[in-house]
Amino acid sequence: MSIAVHPDAHPTLVLNADYRPLSYYPLSLWSWQDAIKAVFLDRVNIVSEYTHEVRSPSFRMRLPSVVSLKTYIRPARFPAFTRFNVFLRDRFECQYCGSLDDLTFDHLIPRSRGGMTTWDNVITACSPCNLRKGNKSCRAADMFPRHEPFRPTVQDLHNNGRLFPPNYLHESWLDFLYWDTELEP
Incomplete structure (x- = not known):
């Protein structure tokens, strides 16, 4: 599921069990309500939290900013042709x-x-x-494409998706979005 990315919405970045985002473009985000539900259903681990919290008369919890799935979801090797x-x-x-x-x-x-x-x-x-x-x-x-078309892998699309970051990236997400990017010497 993908939601509108606005800081006031407190979206939660969803990582696979290997701590990689499920998707880069669109970025794998859940609403804070869905993230809390997944926490209570014991489907995710909380990796990072916002300072904002939700409260009831007998309970208080900081909103998750990053969660990881407890069960690894194997990504498809090749994306759908869309x-x-x-x-x-x-x-x-x-x-x-x-x-x-x-x-x-x-x-x-x-x-x-x-x-x-x-x-x-x-x-x-x-x-x-x-x-x-x-x-x-x-x-x-007399018109030739700049690049020959090819069947991309999911990784090819993830790499391209990183070139188009969403309008909002919470600081707690940055290490997980770019941790496997090659560093310059």
Whole structure:
């Protein structure tokens, strides 16, 4: 589940049992209510907490800012073929001109010429480039993608997702979001 990320909502970063986020983009977040429910159902460990707390007449608890699942969820090796995942693979930019606006996707070999809707035949394109290329091959249109399309792994998409951080990152999340990023010498 994903929620709107606003500091006043006290969202909880959800980590797998190996302390890696379940997802980077969208970031794996739960509402504080769902996080507390998971704590009481003994499905998660609290890793870090906010200073804010919830209270009842007989109980008080600081809100979890980071939790880890008690049971490891094996991530899929390859992501589903979706428009969003194609855009994420291509870093939300037109593979012909680099534009970030008015994105759609283009078949390198047009469907009318037998092209399939697959990872290695579909790229992100802006509408003007897509219209310019039209029903032609890349060679006939003299338009070639900046990067050859490929079937990404979940890790490829996670790496790209890190390039688009959410509008809010609580300080307690930072070590868990970037701990496996290669350090510069």
